[in-house]
Amino acid sequence: MEYSFFSLSQIDSWFFKESRAMDPNESIHSPVESLFPPPMSTTIGVMRYAFACANGWKGLKTWSKPVNCQSEQASNDLTRVLGDGPPPAIGSLRFLGPFLRKNGKLxxxxxxxxxxxxxxxxxxxxxxxxxxxxxxxxxxxxxxxxxxxxxxxxxxxxxxxxxxxxxxxxxxxxxxxxxxxxxSASDFWETEQRIGLGRTEERTAKDGALYTTSHIRLHDKQEEVDIVVGVAGFEDLHRPEGLYTYGGEGRLAYIAPIDVPSDSLFFPNAVKDEAKKATFAVALSPVYLESTAENAATNLHVLPDMACQINGTVANILTCCTKEPLSFGGWDSKSWQGTQIRSYIPAGTVLFFKDPLPFAPATWGEMGNNAECGFGSLLFGTLFNG
CATH class of the missing domain: 3.30.1040 (Carboxypeptidase Inhibitor; Chain A)
Known part of the structure; x- marks a missing residue:
């Protein structure tokens, strides 16, 4: 499948709230941290929003109702292509990323x-x-x-x-x-603390409602740093370009198409070849294993000796190198409530195979659930040079 890539450039700082609840009894000197690179659920949200706005949606409630679009045909097209609910109900779309880019390199x-x-x-x-x-x-x-x-x-x-x-x-x-x-992370962004004040329904200051958040500020002087996401399956919809709300606290991103061939920007797709031998794979994005997601720790415990499907091939995991699982949810703007918090195996995890897989090193594949949402992207590798 051919992906088109888009850049998300920072206008001011960004804030992508972690799954930990904000405790009003905590000191304002304990900031709520920002996840970065941002969760795919947030990035999918802004990309679907941008595509809808660029193709006849008026920005009011759901685009599945024709009254909220420029025409009934526009409503039907948006619902078919973009879906009508939180991920994974994303229609015909598929995503890759988000990935960091600095001076044109991923x-x-x-x-x-x-x-x-x-x-x-x-x-x-x-x-x-x-x-x-x-x-x-x-x-x-x-x-x-x-x-x-x-x-x-x-x-x-x-x-x-x-x-x-x-x-x-x-x-x-x-x-x-x-x-x-x-x-290191400091080569791409810095964190800065912001103090906020909760408000009442009358939009006046609420007593005892000071809070602190930790925002992300990308380098933007001699080094141009932005976020890149791949999108496929948007058919004949117009590609969006412009300013859109991204993440928490009303922050903005400028979305623009990247007019370069996908094979020059990303890795080639893995093709089964019995002459090639991949002995491990690196997770390029968080991996979601639905059958083991109820317990965050289980995501890690099941990896050694686990059998799973990778690019349609059964892979037996011998062992792995990973860290603590990620936990994040999302926001359902249709029902106006948060989505379930789930656990993910983090990007960078290395899965060693019991038996080599027939894929060439430095080609990419997929594993796990919700791969259409950008989760479970893998890069195959070998421990032996040549």
Missing amino acids: YFPLPLHYVAEKEQWYRYVPGPRVTTDMGLTCLPQLENNAAPTMPLHKMASASGHFIAKDDLERVVSGAPLTGNMVF
Whole structure:
């Protein structure tokens, strides 16, 4: 499927609220943190809103009612293509991302099987089977030739670091990771605290309702940083361009099409080839496993020795390198209430396969539920150069 890509550029700061409830008894010095990169549910919302506005929706209530559109045909087209409810009820649309872009290059979370001692990066690989509280299972261990001088628990994690698309293609094809390939969050954005004041229904100040939020401000001087999202399945609808509300507290984003071929911006699609051998995959976006989502911790516990479908092929997961699950929900503007908070395996998670899969390294595939919403995008890799 051919994707068209869009940029979301920042006008001021952005705020994407985490799933933790705001407690009025907390000190205003404990800010509500912002998720970043933003959740796909929020990005899907603004993209559907932008497409609807660009194609005859008046912005009033649901576009499934002709009275709210310029014509009955426009209402029918929007409902068929955009859907009529919160994700995954998104019609014929499919999404990729959102991903960071800096000076025209895409950046992705650094794979979580890397750890660092100063500027030297080491790699985890599957180790022997051992008995744990999960039973007999395989746990990751450092490569045999790794010789760090500090204890593992003091080494830097890959979490919170990013790598450019071209460099990620190299390392998943077996090349070593070097320090100049790795970027921290501060290379793309800074956080800044904002103090807000709750209001009454009469729009006057409410006593004791001060709160603090942590906003995201992208670098915008010598470095142009924005968000990129891929969209497919919008048929003949006009592509949107303009200012739209994005995230919390009425923040804005300028949405514009990116007029470059998708194969030059993103990874090639994985095609089954028995001559190719992928020994692991990196999650480019959060992964949603519906059957294990009721318990956040279960998302991680089931990964070792789990069998799952990846690009229509059965994959047996030997072990993984990951971190704590993500939790976020969304907003249903049709029923005017929040959606269910769900748990996701974070982007950057590395899944090692028990048996190699017939896909070439540095090609992308999908796993898990709600892949049409951008979840579960994977990049295949091999531990061996050549």
